[in-house]
Amino acid sequence: MTHTVEKIGGTSMSRLGELRDTLFIKNGKPEYGRIFVVSAFGGITNMLLEHKKTGEQGVFASFAQADDDHGWHRAMDRASTEMIAAHSEVLTHAGDIQLATRFVQDRMEGARSCLVDLQRLCSYGHFRLNEHLLQIRELLSGLGEAHSAYVAVLMLQRAGVNARLVDLSGWRDEEHLSLEDRLAKGMDGVDPATEMPIVTGYAQCTEGLMREFDRGYSEVTFSRLAAQTAAREAIIHKEFHLSSADPKVVGADVVRKLGHTNYDVADQMANLGMEAIHPSAAKTLRRAGVPLRVTNAFEPEDPGTIIDDKPAETAAAEIVTGLTVFALEVFEQDMVGVKGYDATILDALKRHDVWIVSKVSNANTITHHVHGSLKALRRVESDLSEVYPQAEISLRKCALVSVIGRDLTGLSVLTRGMAALEEADIVPLGAAQGPRSVDVQFIVDHSELSNAIRSLHDVFFPREEQAGVALVA
Numbered sequence: 172m173t174h175t176v177e178k179i180g181g182t183s184m185s186r187l188g189e190l191r192d193t194l195f196i197k198n199g200k201p202e203y204g205r206i207f208v209v210s211a212f213g214g215i216t217n218m219l220l221e222h223k224k225t226g227e228q229g230v231f232a233s234f235a236q237a238d239d240d241h242g243w244h245r246a247m248d249r250a251s252t253e254m255i256a257a258h259s260e261v262l263t264h265a266g267d268i269q270l271a272t273r274f275v276q277d278r279m280e281g282a283r284s285c286l287v288d289l290q291r292l293c294s295y296g297h298f299r300l301n302e303h304l305l306q307i308r309e310l311l312s313g314l315g316e317a318h319s320a321y322v323a324v325l326m327l328q329r330a331g332v333n334a335r336l337v338d339l340s341g342w343r344d345e346e347h348l349s350l351e352d353r354l355a356k357g358m359d360g361v362d363p364a365t366e367m368p369i370v371t372g373y374a375q376c377t378e379g380l381m382r383e384f385d386r387g388y389s390e391v392t393f394s395r396l397a398a399q400t401a402a403r404e405a406i407i408h409k410e411f412h413l414s415s416a417d418p419k420v421v422g423a424d425v426v427r428k429l430g431h432t433n434y435d436v437a438d439q440m441a442n443l444g445m446e447a448i449h450p451s452a453a454k455t456l457r458r459a460g461v462p463l464r465v466t467n468a469f470e471p472e473d474p475g476t477i478i479d480d481k482p483a484e485t486a487a488a489e490i491v492t493g494l495t496v497f498a499l500e501v502f503e504q505d506m507v508g509v510k511g512y513d514a515t516i517l518d519a520l521k522r523h524d525v526w527i528v529s530k531v532s533n534a535n536t537i538t539h540h541v542h543g544s545l546k547a548l549r550r551v552e553s554d555l556s557e558v559y560p561q562a563e564i565s566l567r568k569c570a571l572v573s574v575i576g577r578d579l580t581g582l583s584v585l586t587r588g589m590a591a592l593e594e595a596d597i598v599p600l601g602a603a604q605g606p607r608s609v610d611v612q613f614i615v616d617h618s619e620l621s622n623a624i625r626s627l628h629d630v631f632f633p634r635e636e637q638a639g640v641a642l643v644a
Contacts, residue, residue: 174363176397177406178208178372178390183468184319185213186410187261191330193471194408195367201332204363206400208370208393209323211315212257216386218250219311223386226544231311234286235304243286251279254315258322267325274321278314278342285310309373309381313340316371316389323369333366339392341375350376350392354399370396387449394452398459405461406475408468413447413476416491416628420621427632429476432489432577434463437478439575439610442528443494444542447478483577486608488584488631493572493624495617496528496540497548498600501555503562506535512559513537519554523547528571529612531603540571540614569600570620574627575610584611587630595626 183190195201210216217223221232228236230250233243258271286307293300317340327334337357341348348356353376361368372389374380380388390407397405414426434457437447447465448456456463457480466475499516506512516537520527525543532538541548545566552564574584585604588611592599601614615623 173403174204174206174400175404175406176206176208176393176400176402177408178393179210179408179468180410181210181213181216182410183408184210184323185257185260186469187212187319187323187326188263190408190468191326194468195327195332196330197471201327201367203333203365203367206358206361206363206368206370206396206402207323208372208389208396209316209319210372210389211319212254212322215250215254215257215315215318216312218246218253219315220308220386229311231308234290234307235300244283247279247283251275254279254318258318261322262326262329264329267329271318271322271325275318278317281343282310282314305379305382309375309379312381312388313342313371313373313375316340316373317342320369320371327367327369335361335366335368337361337368337370339371339374344375347377348375350374350378350380350395351399352376354392354396358396358400384449384451387451390449390452391455394448394455394461397461398455401459402461404464405456406464406466407448408466410468412467412470412473413465413490415489415632416624420624421628425628425632425634428473429489431477431479433480433482434478435609436489436575436577437463439573440490440492443492443571443573445492445494447476453478486578486580486582487576488574488579488582489576491572491574491624491628491631493570493620494528494542495620496542496569496571497545498538498540498565498567498569498614499548499551500536500538500565500567501559501562502536502564503559504535505561506537515558516555519551522554523550525551529603531601540569568617570615570617570623571612572615572620572623572627573610573612574631577609579608579611582631584631588613588627591626591630592623595622597623597626 218229220229230243230246233246254275255272259268262268262271289303292298317338320336324334324336339353339357353374372392374392380391384391412428414428416426418426434453437453438450440447441450448463463478464475467473501516525541525547527539527541529540548566552566555564574588585602589599597615597619599613599615604611
């Protein structure tokens with residue numbers, strides 16, 4: 172087909188009004204042949220679930236803990252108020268604002284009634300609330316995307332666009348469909364050539380998107396829709412460009428837009444928390460042969476960065492990024508020649524949902540550089556101490572900084588990187604380079620994260636060669 176499937180993230184959705192005449196409408200005319208998948212307005216999913224970074228309780232977390240029966244009600248009231256405020260900023264017609272407000276009230280009060288009924292049911296000993304938590308999480312997640320999609324349709328229809336809501340959230344739907352069937356049903360009868368479908372980022376399905384992908388579900392919906400409809404291209408509109416580093420760290424006048432990279436680099440970026448796209452979504456697009464483009468939604472004339480499966484024509488560093496991690500070190504003198512230590516450590520990390528960024532080992536020591544809460548890591552430490560009481564187990568906060576590129580062959584990244592750190596008076600705690608020449612990792616003290624990124628970026632992206640200014644999350 173000749174259509175594209177395009178995703179708009181939450182921060183960009185909060186500036187939806189700015190995008191109407193640049194992204195959806197060009198030169199005064201609607202640009203059809205495009206399917207849009209939208210996230211909730213910025214901050215709304217945090218209020219419905221929990222804050223992604225701080226962990227502050229939203230509706231779901233308050234309901235799940237049930238420390239205060241009224242806590243989740245207050246959280247739901249706050250979320251409703253913010254949702255109404257969000258669409259009141261975007262919509263300009265009083266009638267549209269009224270319709271959107273009624274939509275929020277209907278969905279939120281419907282969800283509230285559902286939770287009250289479930290709470291009452293679980294007051295009997297035969298039913299357990301924890302058996303329904305995943306369904307509750309999915310129900311609440313879908314509210315944000317359904318709201319933003321509905322608001323987008325109202326705005327576009329008011330501007331003369333033949334916009335159509337495709338609500339995949341399964342609201343009051345008694346059918347139990349797979350994701351493939353849910354997408355097929357939602358798109359049945361839709362003609363992108365003559366109408367503009369606005370699709371919810373959350374899709375209710377028998378697989379349960381949040382069970383496997385949690386907050387990455389919207390990109391999974393986006394990628395599956397692009398693959399299933401044989402899209403010409405998949406496009407993610409962000410509020411920044413993919414760049415050679417974080418401009419807040421190295422300076423907006425210093426970074427370069429990537430322009431072109433591949434899924435291998437995207438995977439390395441995701442491993443360090445700098446996602447261009449969720450790894451599972453990338454895999455779907457890669458297997459379907461659908462190229463991905465990441466653009467700055469507010470610079471519509473810029474083609475952005477294309478991500479495909481093509482190798483680099485010449486060796487080059489493309490990005491320097493880093494992440495605060497913990498070094499979980501297990502030292503056991505009796506480890507030499509004994510199998511099973513690796514598996515036991517991995518089981519503990521998986522059990523407590525700790526993200527593994529990298530790993531190094533020698534004859535009697537295994538060190539995992541991991542990303543997760545200190546609380547979860549203390550539990551891992553406790554579990555391992557029970558299994559290996561003679562082992563010395565330690566945790567150290569540090570930072571992992573990586574130089575990434577499709578092909579780093581012949582660039583002496585490790586040698587030049589170590590020299591750059593030394594020149595900046597940064598003492599490396601470790602370094603690693605794999606045989607595939609895709610990334611080189613440097614371990615430094617956590618207080619040196621930004622300094623290390625700046626030092627390495629200066630070496631591999633000399634200022635006199637820089638030609639573009641771009642932004643990155």
